[in-house]
Amino acid sequence: MDVSSCKLLSRSMAEAQHRSVFIPGPSGRLEALLWTPAQSNPPVGAVVCHPHPLFGGTMHNKVVYQIARTLDRLGLPVLRFNFRGVGLSEGEHDKGHGERDDVRAALDFLAGEFPGLPLMVAGFSFGCWVGLRVGCEDSRVMELAGLGTPVNDSDFSYLASCEKPRLLIQGEKDQYGAPSKLEALVAAFPANVREQTRVVIVPGADHFFLGKLDPVGAALSVWLGERHPELVSG
8 A cells, every 4th residue: 555645634743742751660660751642532542662772772762753753643642661771760671571561561551541542552673572572462452563573583473373453564674674584474373363464564674764764654654544544534
């Protein structure tokens, strides 16, 4: 599908309530940003997870920001946070184990802010690996979005038993997740899971989607617009 054909329902960033918050986490408080849209009845709320903390990953990463901005423009509440030991978040890096508990804490917080609202998890790179695993396990999470899935050296076999709809956006030249390996992973899914999976390869993009953030936002908008037609204008 031509992503430029998706017309989004415009909403002013000024109408949203943007605030810094601290989330109670398993290793201390977690620094976070909550963007609440003007829309009173959003179909889903999102937690966005950032890339590897030991390689400069934070909630202010450009890809993470692009995800959050796209979701905000669609009128969805968005929570992005710093994993333990990053920024003002307390605790120490735990090689992805404790970080899963951080994601659960973020989901708990967002669920408390919007009781009964279905949730989604979106993650970039390390945040994809950690976040989607938690999203698959949490019954409140209805949708998943992974960007820069690091399939070259990370285990994503858990996705094969996860029947939740998911979008996987990958750079054509991703040095940590070859598109061919991602496509092979998806091809090995059971049919019912494979049908719930959409893979979008961004031409010319590397792992960090340098200079290719607009196509990332467009792909996410198209997918969500198809799933939630109320987000798309005629």
